[in-house]
Amino acid sequence: MKIRRPKPLVSKVKLKETLNPNQQEKENNEVHADNTVNANSSNKRKENGDIVSSDLSKNEEKIRSIYKNCSDVIYRTFYIGNKTKALLIYIEGLSNEQEIEESVLSPLMNERNMGTEIQSLMTKTVSAPNIKEVSTYIDCVNELSVGKTVIFVSQNSSAFSVSLTKWEKRAIEQPESESVVRGPREGFIEDITVNTSLLRRRIRSPKLKMVRYLVGKYSETSVVIAYVDGLASEDLIEEVKRRVKRIDIDGILDSGTVEEFIEDHPYSPFPQTLATERPDVVTANLLEGRVAILVEGSPFSLIAPITFYSLLQASEDYYGRFLIGTALRWLRYIFLVISLLLPSLYVAVLTFHQEMIPTSLVISIIGSREQVPFPAIVEVLIMEITFEALREAGLRLPKQVGSAVSIVGALVIGDAAVSAGIVSPPMVIVVAITGVASFTIPRYSAAIALRMLRFPIVILAGILGLLGVMLGIILIIVHLASLRSFGVPYLSPMAPMQANEMKDVLIRAPLWKLNKRPHFTGDYNEYRQAPNQKPNPSKGGDG
Amino acid sequence: MRNYFKPGRLLLLICTFPFLLSGCWDRIEINDMAIIVATGIDLTDEGEVELSVQIVNPQGLGSSGSGGGQLGGSGSVGTMVSLEKATGKTIYDARSKLQEKVPRSLFLGHNRVILIGERLAKQGIKQHVDFFARHPFPRIKAYVFVTKDKPIELLQVNPDLERSTAEAARELADQKFGLDVTLKDLLQMLADDTRGAALPYLLVDKEIPGKVGLKVNGSAIFSDGKLIGELDDERNRGLFWLINKVDQASVTIEPEAAAGYISFSIINAKTKMKPTINNGKWKMTIDIQADDDIVENNTYLDVMSPAILKKLEGQLEETIRHQIYDTLEVIQKDFKTDVLGFDEAFHSHYPKEWATVKDNWTDTFSEVDVEVNTKISISRPGRSTTPQGVPKDKVIE
Numbered sequence: 001m002k003i004r005r006p007k008p009l010v011s012k013v014k015l016k017e018t019l020n021p022n023q024q025e026k027e028n029n030e031v032h033a034d035n036t037v038n039a040n041s042s043n044k045r046k047e048n049g050d051i052v053s054s055d056l057s058k059n060e061e062k063i064r065s066i067y068k069n070c071s072d073v074i075y076r077t078f079y080i081g082n083k084t085k086a087l088l089i090y091i092e093g094l095s096n097e098q099e100i101e102e103s104v105l106s107p108l109m110n111e112r113n114m115g116t117e118i119q120s121l122m123t124k125t126v127s128a129p130n131i132k133e134v135s136t137y138i139d140c141v142n143e144l145s146v147g148k149t150v151i152f153v154s155q156n157s158s159a160f161s162v163s164l165t166k167w168e169k170r171a172i173e174q175p176e177s178e179s180v181v182r183g184p185r186e187g188f189i190e191d192i193t194v195n196t197s198l199l200r201r202r203i204r205s206p207k208l209k210m211v212r213y214l215v216g217k218y219s220e221t222s223v224v225i226a227y228v229d230g231l232a233s234e235d236l237i238e239e240v241k242r243r244v245k246r247i248d249i250d251g252i253l254d255s256g257t258v259e260e261f262i263e264d265h266p267y268s269p270f271p272q273t274l275a276t277e278r279p280d281v282v283t284a285n286l287l288e289g290r291v292a293i294l295v296e297g298s299p300f301s302l303i304a305p306i307t308f309y310s311l312l313q314a315s316e317d318y319y320g321r322f323l324i325g326t327a328l329r330w331l332r333y334i335f336l337v338i339s340l341l342l343p344s345l346y347v348a349v350l351t352f353h354q355e356m357i358p359t360s361l362v363i364s365i366i367g368s369r370e371q372v373p374f375p376a377i378v379e380v381l382i383m384e385i386t387f388e389a390l391r392e393a394g395l396r397l398p399k400q401v402g403s404a405v406s407i408v409g410a411l412v413i414g415d416a417a418v419s420a421g422i423v424s425p426p427m428v429i430v431v432a433i434t435g436v437a438s439f440t441i442p443r444y445s446a447a448i449a450l451r452m453l454r455f456p457i458v459i460l461a462g463i464l465g466l467l468g469v470m471l472g473i474i475l476i477i478v479h480l481a482s483l484r485s486f487g488v489p490y491l492s493p494m495a496p497m498q499a500n501e502m503k504d505v506l507i508r509a510p511l512w513k514l515n516k517r518p519h520f521t522g523d524y525n526e527y528r529q530a531p532n533q534k535p536n537p538s539k540g541g542d543g
Numbered sequence: 544m545r546n547y548f549k550p551g552r553l554l555l556l557i558c559t560f561p562f563l564l565s566g567c568w569d570r571i572e573i574n575d576m577a578i579i580v581a582t583g584i585d586l587t588d589e590g591e592v593e594l595s596v597q598i599v600n601p602q603g604l605g606s607s608g609s610g611g612g613q614l615g616g617s618g619s620v621g622t623m624v625s626l627e628k629a630t631g632k633t634i635y636d637a638r639s640k641l642q643e644k645v646p647r648s649l650f651l652g653h654n655r656v657i658l659i660g661e662r663l664a665k666q667g668i669k670q671h672v673d674f675f676a677r678h679p680f681p682r683i684k685a686y687v688f689v690t691k692d693k694p695i696e697l698l699q700v701n702p703d704l705e706r707s708t709a710e711a712a713r714e715l716a717d718q719k720f721g722l723d724v725t726l727k728d729l730l731q732m733l734a735d736d737t738r739g740a741a742l743p744y745l746l747v748d749k750e751i752p753g754k755v756g757l758k759v760n761g762s763a764i765f766s767d768g769k770l771i772g773e774l775d776d777e778r779n780r781g782l783f784w785l786i787n788k789v790d791q792a793s794v795t796i797e798p799e800a801a802a803g804y805i806s807f808s809i810i811n812a813k814t815k816m817k818p819t820i821n822n823g824k825w826k827m828t829i830d831i832q833a834d835d836d837i838v839e840n841n842t843y844l845d846v847m848s849p850a851i852l853k854k855l856e857g858q859l860e861e862t863i864r865h866q867i868y869d870t871l872e873v874i875q876k877d878f879k880t881d882v883l884g885f886d887e888a889f890h891s892h893y894p895k896e897w898a899t900v901k902d903n904w905t906d907t908f909s910e911v912d913v914e915v916n917t918k919i920s921i922s923r924p925g926r927s928t929t930p931q932g933v934p935k936d937k938v939i940e
Contacts, residue, residue: 350572350573351570351571351572351573352569352570352571354571354573354576354578354650354652354653355650355652355653355680355682359580359653359655359710360706360710362573362578362653363578363599363706365573366573366574366576366578366599366601367601369573369574370574370601370602372574375572376572376573462570465569465570
């Protein structure tokens with residue numbers, strides 16, 4: 001694949017006297033100056049790359065021809081101070097019409113003092129915070145497409161773009177896929193400026209960098225790569241940028257699209273970036289030297305690189321007491337194994353290694369399986385597939401119908417199947433425990449990978465017994481060990497072993513002991529806090 | 544695009560297929576198995592091996608589904624297991640004949656109990672245990688018992704508290720009031736030329752008229768794999784002391800100082816063997832240490848008094864010593880079989896001297912001078928300190 005280098009497009013013409021730089025304005029400054037645009041949209045750009053003409057009607061014609069058959073583009077001709085003809089263009093629904101009226105149209109139309117130059121007139125009269133001069137049609141289109149208002153003035157060979165964007169967006173809500181008992185309840189939304197502001201509110205240091213790319217031939221979606229300068233390794237940042245830049249598709253609908261294009265191992269069932277809705281999770285990862293990728297239109301941001309263990313860590317581990325966090329982590333590790341192996345162990349032991357079951361248990365299993373017409377493996381597959389189907393159905397259906405499905409499903413799976421003699425009661429227990437176990441994994445993408453891997457292992461168990469289960473485990477471990485996420489071994493710090501990083505994997509060490517950052521990027525900026533911060537009455541307090 | 548079906552990869556993929564071909568050959572659904580929980584072996588009049596087995600009867604487990612209970616509402620414990628019997632030249636031969644009668648594949652993986660009929664035991668068990676050691680399925684941890692009646696009669700017993708004879712026998716062995724000898728222990732004992740073997744007796748208990756149960760009582764002594772004699776319950780206790788197997792035991796004595804009995808429960812018993820050879824005289828010193836609790840006091844003695852406790856301790860030591868000497872007498876003089884592990888003790892302490900007597904150890908064994916030292920301490924007099932229901936002035940202090 002040929003990597004096309006993006007080229008800087010926007011000339012950084014900016015009016016110096018921007019008024020009242022508010023939060024959003026600050027935001028825009030922080031966004032890296034080289035607002036780069038994916039090169040694959042350059043064809044369109046080239047033909048429209050002309051300089052804005054000083055002939056107003058020619059300008060209008062040009063814009064109208066670009067936005068042909070676009071009913072949502074609004075053109076408004078007016079006269080500045082009743083004299084100079086001007087054309088105001090915006091896209092309906094992306095701009096704040098009331099603001100346009102109040103701070104652009106009426107001041108300009110009522111302007112009496114026409115002697116000064118048009119540039120200074122604009123800055124003096126228009127009371128919008130962000131106004132800049134653009135000189136090419138491409139820039140005009142770019143500005144329009146993000147909701148800005150563009151004003152052409154007759155006899156003037158440049159246009160003015162006024163940032164008065166406003167569109168409907170969802171309110172900030174609690175993230176549904178990662179709810180917590182304790183911890184921040186804010187979640188990302190679909191609007192990327194809100195999302196970046198959520199991050200900026202958490203890391204106020206200007207070291208937090210956000211580089212914006214436009215990806216997608218038609219969608220021209222903003223993709224922001226966020227990192228903390230001095231914490232994330234330069235190589236990593238470069239690699240993430242390189243991978244994002246080489247994406248060449250029509251449109252990006254979700255961060256999942258980006259994820260699929262930047263993975264190291266596209267055929268693996270395991271996620272190699274962490275998708276999260278929680279700004280606090282992103283912040284924590286940024287501070288550990290990772291890179292976050294935010295995508296316009298998706299409440300899920302991606303974190304890279306990750307390891308297998310980060311998929312098993314919930315944000316709440318760090319907000320609660322560390323002993324509890326450690327216990328919960330171990331609970332997850334145990335149930336991870338159960339969710340992967342329990343059905344296959346059941347099949348293997350029941351069909352090949354009956355002597356391994358305690359005698360009284362084997363007797364009760366025989367009793368309960370007496371009426372079941374299927375071999376254990378068929379029984380397991382029936383139940384597990386039914387369970388997955390129910391889960392999937394409950395997920396996709398509208399909430400009202402979903403509950404009905406789960407009730408019917410519970411009846412079918414739990415009771416009716418047993419009384420009909422299709423499956424045995426122990427099997428129901430196995431399926432239930434497995435189902436619950438897979439929901440203890442905090443990351444949905446990891447949980448579903450393991451849930452699906454369960455099926456091949458069940459089949460192996462049905463063919464080769466415990467040997468088959470072992471074979472399956474070995475294959476999975478070999479695969480996991482060969483995975484890398486942006487160059488970081490997936491099983492690190494377990495393999496390769498880094499003993500001093502175990503304190504955030506095997507246990508959740510108290511925060512005052514986590515003095516070093518995880519160093520998958522070398523010993524770069526090693527310490528994150530001062531040592532010896534263990535609280536202690538002699539270190540302050542009543543004294 | 545990378546080609547994912549390069550010849551190399553394809554070859555590797557094809558190489559994995561034979562793994563699957565080997566699969567399933569020993570796959571057996573649990574519903575197609577007849578799970579044997581107890582095996583009895585004995586001799587027929589024709590000298591053939593009679594194999595009787597107790598098989599779990601799934602029909603008797605109560606239907607699956609909503610009922611689910613293993614005891615099956617109607618209390619039909621009797622149908623829980625079913626009994627089958629066949630004869631053959633060897634155990635496996637008998638098993639094959641048995642399979643002709645049983646519609647499901649016989650499975651020995653859950654065989655927890657092996658009953659050996661006295662008739663077969665007298666003829667020798669060495670050749671027969673080979674099957675249990677060689678075949679991969681039988682459990683090496685199965686408990687082995689000797690029965691006076693034919694094993695099948697014991698397998699017919701419906702024990703009250705357990706689901707089957709097999710379970711009852713296993714639980715009885717676990718209680719450790721009798722010997723608990725597993726197949727592994729037996730195989731080890733038989734493998735040793737100089738060693739005898741002791742197996743517990745499993746008997747049909749008929750104390751309540753019209754009802755039969757099981758009990759362990761006494762030990763069967765084997766020499767060279769043949770049953771040569773029996774230790775009664777009393778001497779069995781002595782044996783327990785000698786081989787350091789006292790786990791739960793009670794001792795009852797009649798104190799000299801007063802009328803009545805006092806019962807002790809033994810906790811923490813420990814036996815140590817110390818072999819010595821002095822001037823060609825083989826001697827074994829056995830040190831026994833134990834803590835006792837008083838659990839019943841029928842006398843007027845005040846067991847809180849240190850003087851009385853001291854006396855009781857002495858008497859207890861004497862009683863136990865006597866019991867042990869009595870047992871030793873029978874084992875050394877009558878049976879002339881080393882079931883005590885003296886051979887091992889001498890072997891490890893005096894390898895040179897051992898080599899000289901190895902071939903006729905039985906003779907030396909019966910001549911070994913045994914000295915038993917007991918050290919018993921009564922640590923707790925029990926919940927009530929004074930004798931119950933006795934006027935204060937009659938209590939002996």
